[in-house]
Amino acid sequence: MVSDAPFVRGMRADDLDAVLAIQLAYYGAGFVEDGALIARRLAAAPHTGWVAEHEGGVRAYLAGYPSVVGKLTPLHGEFEVAEQPDSLYLHDLAVDPDASGLGLGPLLVRHAWAHAAQAGWRHSTLVSVQSSVGFWLRQGYAATQPAGTGQQARLATYPGESAYMIRRLG
Incomplete structure (x- = not known):
């Protein structure tokens, strides 16, 4: 029997096809990152990638990694x-447009915070893209300017409107 309640579990290599399909549907071609890169990221940080399942399938994902405040990933x-x-740097959160309104994004974010708190990390950081600043503000993040020209250059790799954001945990 398939449960109607969404749940979060760790991302696995066999989730890649679903993750790539959600990424393309959510972001569009300008932000798509290839499967080989996502697989390398999952291998580099296997405990900070999650998927949300609903009605028997992956409907959203969140990929992050242990980081330090002020450091961005291009x-x-x-x-x-x-x-x-x-x-905990949250690099990529995407929800299948067909699963919009189920609360899967906030569910994944809260799960990530719990993981970070358990690890003793005091902050969560990210780059907001494609007019998602409002979502992240509602999650308690605040926009801040990255320090140094190197980190500002990393932020500039994101097309369109982007903002470096931070949230204190706990």
Whole structure:
């Protein structure tokens, strides 16, 4: 029997096809990152990638990694897992448009925060893209300017409107 209640579990390599389909449907071609890159990211940070399942299928995903406040990942960049992290960097959250309105995005974000808190990380950071700032503000994040020209250059790799954002956990 398939449960009607959405649930979160760790992302696995066999989820890649579903993740890529959701990514394309959610973001459009300008933001699509290829399957090989996503697989490398999952291998680099296997405990900070999650999917939300509903009605027997993957309907949303969230990919992040242990990081330090102030460090951004450029679009199409590799995850640079910090040796001594103080934050969980959320690189990619996407919900299948057919599952919109089910609360899967916030469900995944809360799950990620719980993981980060358990690890002792005090912050969560991200780059907001495609007019998603309002969503992230509702989740308690605040926009801030990345420090240094190197991090500002990483932010500039995202087309259109983007913002570096941070949230204190706990």
